[in-house]
Amino acid sequence: MPDLSTTYLGLQLRNPLVASAGPLTQSTDGFAALAAGGVGAIVMFSLFEEQLRHEAAHDMLLEDEYAESFAESLSYFPTVPSSDVGLSARYVETLQRGIEAAGDVPVIASLNGTTIGSWVEFAQQLADAGASALELNIYLVPGDTGISGREVEDRHVEILEGVKNAVNVPVAVKLSPYFSSLGEMAHRLVDAGADGLVLFNRFLQPEIDIETLQVEAGVTLSRSVEGRLPRTWIAALRGRVNASLALTSGVETGEDVIRSLLAGADVVMTTSAMLRRGPGYAHELLGQLTDWLGRKEFDSVSAMRGLLAVPAEADHVAYERAGYLAALEKAKETYAPMR
Template sequence: MPDLGTTYLGLTLRSPLIASAGPITQSPDGFAALAEADCGAIVMYSLFEEQLRHESAHDLLLEDEYADSFAESLSYFPTMPSTDVGLSDRYLETLRTGIEAANGTPVIASLNGSTIGTWVEFAQQLADAGASALELNIYLVPGDISITGREVEDRHVEILEGVKNAVDIPVAVKLSPYFSSIGEMAKRLVDAGADGLVLFNRFLQPEIDIETLQVQAQVSLSRSIEGRLPRTWIAALHGRLDTSLAATTGVETGDDIVRYLLAGADAVMATSALIRHGAGFARELNQQLTDWLVRKEFDSVAAVRGLLAVPVDADATAYERAGYLAALEKAKETYAPL
């Protein structure tokens, strides 16, 4: 039987398949189901910077409200009703109970933010609660057209450094593909302390309803074809950066996991497939991966990783150009009129 074991963020995983942040990772029952289906690790749903800032502002408002209630007010702080537990407290409690339900499967906490602020200090509470690692999802879409590309990149590095200063557990950064030089950005983040990179985040793209004349916010589940972009960059970065590489987006079948591993991914994350088919589908994905390894006579995931990555000694730019030209030539043959 092939060995599916891998290492991600310094964590030893029984499988390269990771359940990424999503609806299933919002409850201990979901954690238990994913662990039972042999997921290598579980990424908890994201806690957002805006939520933490709003909660902090609410707490300060309550303190101000009660500050002059009594002469002894300097030692008085309002006691929140037990039924009104704060959002951060609920997240921490779900993390603790989820870790217990995961029964040894590593649990990775997730923070989503786009600015520098005291919210990053919450990362230490996640570490104290037992998170094996932290995934930092930097969702930054600058609406101010005067912001330069370098300012956007600097913001990413500053957020990472703030979180790294707050914790002593591994930190992965979930990146978007919208940088002018993804390779250089990836290197900057690794140099700033990123223990891993997750490629790529999916920005929400709203739809326009031409009948109601309204903009509709939508979240669509990914499809297999969307894996081509992250695979391209994982193949280009494999062997060039001293960090873990995780793939996300476009995982529908075990074949998609294989493709990512061949490109050089250390781990492969799935959300959409598990939403479509349930947590137990992780077991089927692992089985499909195992069946492929047996059929191709590979004895482990490690033997496959990076076999089709861009060779480290190759000119990566020329390599990509050659692939681009070859694809165009093939398209001419395929779609040219008879």
């Protein structure tokens, strides 16, 4: 039987399949079901900076009008199980119960924000509560057209450094693919202390209803085709940054898991696939991985990881350019009109 074990953020995992933050990680039952389904680790649903600010406003006895200014946006956030204690305390309580329900499966807490503030200080509470690691989901869409790219990058580094100074557990940063130089940004974050990089965050893109003339927000589950972009960058970063690499988005089948590992991912994260098919679908994904390893005569995940990453000695620009030209040539052969 091939060895599926892997290491992520310094954590020893039984396999490289990780349940990413989502609806399945909002309850104790969800944690238990995912652990029973076979995942190697679980990322808890995100706690949002705005939620903590809203709670702080109440705690400081500010005017009701100010406290309610977040009401509409809060309706989009995951619901923490209700009790008589505050939001942050309920999140910690859910985390602790989830850790207990997950057994020996590591649980990673998730924070979502765009500024330095009390939510950064809250990271220490999550570490103290038993989180094996933290994932920073820096969902920053620079709507201000005057902000520079370097300012956006500096904000990411500032937030990471603030959290790293507050905790003594590994910290991963979940990135978007929209930096002008993603490779340089990856190096900056690792140099600033990131133990891992998660590629990529999905920026939610609203739709326009042409009948009602309204903009409609919404979330769609990812599809396999979306895995191509993060795999491209995982392959480019493998061996070039001293940090764990996690691929997220576009993981629907066992083939997607295998492709991601071949590109160089340490772990492969998914939520959409298990929302569609249930937490037990993890067993099927891992079964497909195990069968493939046996058929290809690999004795472990480690033996095949990164086999199709960009070679460390390659001229990166020339390598990518050659792939681009080869793709265009193939497209021409496939779609050019018959002569």
